[in-house]
Amino acid sequence: MPLFFSLIFIMASSVFASSNTNEFIVFNETSKQFEKVNNFDSTFQMENTWRNLKKHVENNFNEIERDNFPLRNCFLEDFKYIKTKKTNLKNITFQMIKQWSKKLQTPVYKIEVDKNFSSENISYDIKQKLLIEANRARTFAYAPYSKFHVGAALITKSGDVYSGCNFENAAYGNTICAERSAIAKAVSSENRGISFQDKMDIVAVAVVLRGGIGSPCGNCRQALYEFNPNMLVIMADIDGENMVEKKLFEILPYGFGPISFENAKVE
């Protein structure tokens, strides 16, 4: 296990040290927060920062959790990916690391939103939170066949966040994507009869995967369409660098939804 953590440390510190921006993010041991600093150029301090992070991660896991660390493979693969692909790390990557280190945080949470919260007025902060939550969920993906880990997080009108990951099946066609896994969590948690659909309660969904943008498959676009053609779909890479935002109706034009039944009705 120490080998595992030192591996993270070596990978992480080498990525960090190769950063060539003037803005650095350091891990504050006392507040357990990442903080932005400028002109942070001491190699010693940098290494110290990562040692603190490593300690924090270690201290927040008990022996059993460490031995059963479910994020291990994904965690290491992500670092390998970032290390080979990146010369710069963005704030969101650090946020991601921070979330990993707080593995035990409550998985379903609420974000304070205004009464008129809609896909037209989602703040940058909420988008970031959704991406981070999608990323966290992604690390739970069960994808032994494709080894392709996807995470999704959606937010409802009331600010509730539901996340999901893909889970595959030996009978491949049984696989459920991350987006539909998040929808299932949301509907089964708070469907209030038909109103969940009628009120177009899903305001936005973030989809995250490693290496490319998290573009939802056709099945998932259709599944999401049921709950608001106007929702914002935020598609991103794990480091938030390649990010695309589209309204759902833009990526599923002329979609088939509940409204399609209206004209055909005979009372």
Ligand code: THU
């Ligand atoms: N997958 C998703 O979870 N969401 C998508 O929108 C695209 C595909 C998953 C399904 C499968 O487990 C793996 O990615 C490879 O297709």
